[in-house]
Amino acid sequence: MSALEVRGLSASYGTGPAVLRDVTFSALAGQAVAVLGPNGGGKTTLFRALLGELAPTSGTVAIAGDLAYVPQTERARLDFPVGALDVALMGAYARTPWYRRIGATDRRRALDALGRVGLEDRARERFGALSGGQRQRVLIARALVRDARVLLLDEPFAGVDRASERAMVDMLDDLRADGRVLLIATHDIEQARRWDRVLCLRGQQIAYGAPAQALTTSVLEQTYGAEIVVLEDGRRAVAVQHHDHAHQ
């Protein structure tokens, strides 16, 4: 049975035209899906529709379990007086009524989650003082405190150095082993090849499937249009402008 099933999903902002059309895919528990596309291609819109922040104009979404969003770390206010543990504890906000303090169970869970992402010794450190990769891991810990079965990761490798990137890939593999579904928004084709499935978006769904089948030359050209650059050895890379798709 699918842990995440999306059928014929279309979405628009307000009464405007559809910015995302006809998205249909499903993922099994433990699968990681790369969501690949250019800036403005609909990756963020898809996430917002899955999160219920944007009402779909058509289509259905079925999710087994809770959903959590792991944003890009540079969107957060790095000058805020919050430690890594405080940020991880935000994952417990939704289930803590306003008149209660956050319980001991959730504090333990937050410390465990920080341990799981390798940052138990940084729990007290100010979030803004951590490196980009460490901040990204704290945000993943926050999603674990939420106990989400489906994680939506928005460009998790942006601004992360190579060593942290390897550590994060191992950590994401570990989350897959738990049976969690990961949706990883990226505009990096090489990154997308690493995962079980790839969903190519450019305003609408271009392709969905295993990377070897889905990432054909024609699909990449449809996904990226003129932005694509063909390397000499026949492999492809993408000319990427810096992402900024928060205001769509």
Add this chain to the structure above:
Amino acid sequence: MRWLLDPFTAPFMQRALIAVVALGVAGGLLGTWVVLRRLAFFVHAAGSATFPGLAVAGPWGIAPALAALGAALGFAGLLSRLTRGSATSTDAATGLLLAAALALGAVLASDVYPSGTGVDRLLFGTLLGLGDGDLWLAGAVAAAALVASAALARTWLASGFDPAAAPALGIRLARGDWLLLALLAATVVAALPAVGALLASTLLVVPAATARLVTGSLPALLAAAVALALVEGVGGLLLAYHGDLPPGPAIAVIGGGVFALVACADALLRRRRPPEATA
């Protein structure tokens, strides 16, 4: 010691003390969020936005505090509506509404209802003649600030830290933001009689901004902001009493001086020790 205690044997100073202590609690707690959420301009504008309310209070026979509260809450409501999901930034919308409120107030005060008595006093504050109503309002905003700080701290923290991700954490952004603006507007109105509309920032911005320089965690920031607001408020009352000044400017002078001292001391200490290692 007499310099310190004698002034408070006078009943009008006891009333001023009660008002400043209540406003210090509210100002320190809410001021923390003003500084973290960058709402200092809103606080200043909310004070000035009470002008149209004050201009019509006398002619319409409404209590000035009530009219000011209506104007300030209307200002907060319009601002939160204008900025919700739109391209207008909070700063630009605040400036726009501030100009509109001042223009409306000026027209009402000069042409429609020329007898704008009491307006001057409410713009700069007074030690004399704080009524029971003023004290009750100050007490009420202090109580509301305490309750809201406990109940809404998580909402305000998460939505200030990363507004784009907050809804996915179960945070209701619009409600939390509107409550913060409404509470700030009410606190500004409660501060009008004692410190005046133009100097509401002395209790709502300056102590928390000073505390922000030297604290690293939210609980420490809240505690230090309240402590500073109380010390600066009471110090300002003494200065006003002995120097025969209005209390608003006296508190502002002390607050500004403390900020300058703390900022200089912090800069000196930072120069002496090596910068913190960032991992």
